[in-house]
Amino acid sequence: MSPFGGHGVPFRRIPAMVMPEKPSLDGLESKWDEWWQASGTYRFDRSTSRDQVYAIDTPPPTVSGSLHVGHVLSYTHTDLTARFQRMRGLEVFYPMGWDDAGLPTERRVQNYFGVRCEPSLPYDPAYDYASLERPDDREQIPLSRKNFIELCGRLTAVDEKAFEELFRHLALSVDWDHSYTTVGDRSRRASQRAFLRLLANNYAYTAEAPTMWDVDLRTAVAQAEIEDREQEGQYHRIAFDREDGGVVEIETSRPELIPACVALVVHPTDERYMASVGSTVLTPLFRVPVPVLAHELADPEKGTGVAMICTFGDVTDVTWWRELRLPARVIMQKDGSIGKKTFGERGWESRDPEAANAALDQIAGMYAKKARKRIVEMLKESRHLLGEPQTIRHPVKFYERGDRPLEVISSRQWFVRTLEHRDDLLKRGAELDWHPPFMQARYDSWVRGLNADWCISRQRFFGVPFPLWYRVDEKGNPNYDEPLVPEESLLPIDPLADVPEGFSADQRDQPGGFTGDPDIMDTWASSSLTPQIAGGWEDDPDLFSRVFPMDLRPQAHEIIRTWLFYTVLKSQLEHGSLPWTNVAISGWVLDPDRKKMSKSKGNVVTPLGLLEQHGSDAVRYWAASARLGADATFDEQQMKVGRKLAIKILNASRFTLGMEAAPGEVTEPLDRSMLAALGSVIGEATDAFAGYDHARSLDLTERFFWAFTDDYLELVKHRAYGAHGEAPAASAVAALRTALDALLRLFAPFVPYVTEEVWSWWRQGSIHRAAWPVAEDLGPGAAQGDREIYELGAEILTAVRKEKALQKVSLRAAVDLVTVHDVPERLALLTHVERDLMEAGNVARIETVVADSPSVITVLAPVEG
């Protein structure tokens, strides 16, 4: 027999309806997941007005990776809030995105199909992708960009299906009708449109400028993708000869850049070098005359106090170069090797060009590390190297996924103005509600530390191309100052395949013709538009007006400087507003050794395995116990506790709903007392949840619930069975059901499966569309309840149990006499629980003694026979 009754009952009927004899968690997950999907429980009602909508900017997971426990943690956190807000009556817009753009997908598709992206190829709409299966060791087949993107879509569709299944299993209350991919048309259209608007508003510009450059990927990278790595290096003390005799000593860790030296610099107030400022020195080996200049950024404490300015050793060099208006002598090439230059020519003046060229020949073609070694030998021979190099450890900039240090290389790139918006961006950051608040410090320190505009162009092939062409003049030079832009309605376009209006295809790359921009955008240029993409910006204005700006951005803290920052930036520049009002930052999952869990460390815990082993409600319980912003320890014990809770909810509910007496008015003081206590729990749990503190909400509810089953249920069950007559029984049954009804709803966001199951036994519709409880639900009796009665009853019951435990007898063991010592006010309340206590503890008599402090003495009855 299926839980549906086995006779083809229509899907939309609630599946259970009947309380089972022996409730179990088995089968609940697939049953309810199916029903939720079929009945559209989480479907977004797009007729709702903006003020009744709660919109979530879901993070699109990278589909070419795999989901790990960290996803389970953070996506559960988001779902908790989604469910809470939905129950509070808001229409929740909870879409799902799939990040299938970017390098990971590119690599995966390359390897999986044995292909590569070749943007210059024309699109073949009839390409037979099936022919690509089984790549073996044949050569990589080149594909046009559009074909490559289609192929990515084919592969990632499979991944997306698997991800969706896991997320559904985890009970994410996502509306699956609202999903998007970052490589899809909508995303590319939005990215290109956003770029064109930046361009139109002069927020984007192109420039030939020094930027951070990865010599392996051979592309520019943005500041946000750079990380410092502590590396070993060496300080070399090197003498520059003064033309008027004497030397100026500098220290550098990059002597191979001496041929690129354009000046020396000292701090303007540095007494030691004041006399040298304005003089000319000759670079060692190359004998290039360079000036000694003064600038505030020179640090008298570092090295000798004199720094060598090269074009370009680091970003400080760029600053000096720009502010001191120095010439450029670039020797570093895009592949990271030293280039060949001719000293003696214009811009490469030397007092001894022959020697200079000979010296450069020694290192030309070498990569930095090798060139350094060679030049140090040469400096040693020429006696310009003073003393032995000193080994140091210093931070070196790397592309976050790169293997070799970044170089600063001048190239033409597209930039988005960020520096001039710094103050606005800081203001927006302050307007956001951060959960937890201290995470704002990460954002602030990042924005304050910005030192360059956002370089958004990448010299890669797979990604969203710039929707631009450039006119080519008669000499064959592109005119970058006046790019040709397409109509927005034509987006997305590929400038390497599509032809600009007014030109024909055969004019491509011809003098007097046009050329397409060869670059693609930084992946963050698309990712920073997730609220717009999910919300239907320009594509679906009606939807967009109902969901934007959104209410919540959930995300991890390590991408505050990228995803969060760029999203705020884009929204500011396009809409002049924040993209959302709240940000919820989940922590990482740490393994028991306190290290971040990751598959690279060998901590292979698959989420699906966890869900199957412990149950989704149990795993969610673990995730829900971790607060936002705090790293969570991977703790299967906690999942077992969650499972116990789910089972307890089943059993307590069955018991409560199985009472035969009809519920009546809640008249008994103990019942009212319990409901009064529940009323304040509802208040506190609601406040906590509304403040994004789901862990506290759960803790409060759970604490109440366990006491409810241990004490209240025990105290009233005999009365509920009718031990004291009909009215007292009716009061107990009513109070039990009222409490259960509210507790189930308080628990619903945390353990959606088991609460839905119990709800179906006696209520209509989905609990996840039911109203979040309020104290008024508990009826007038609760308002009149005195919470101390419940507390007193529980305390005395505990004291009686304790005596039985100490005597090692059954909890059903008969008690002759219980003497309650307490203050008069509390003793006065005892009458309200006396009879329930006698039943629950199997107590024959209760006596009271007035005392200064409470204590209970229990006398067990002698065992019969």
Add this chain to the structure above:
RNA sequence: GGGCGCGUAGCUCAGCGGGAGAGCGCUCGCCUCACACGCGAGAGGUCGCAGGUUCAAAACCUGCCGCGCCCACCA
């Protein structure tokens, strides 16, 4: 180098100006008519260290120590 967070029972954590707490684990008991996937009870802590403020400090201030993270102009 600057910043943020965290250091409370064996473990995971809550508490954040007036009783040192919860769950798990451990020990001991209990087949009590919802649940043995259960129930009850117990043991267990100089609240990282040192100063200070206060009638009162785990909580507030200062300084250190340890752990994690974020940021930082590589001379």
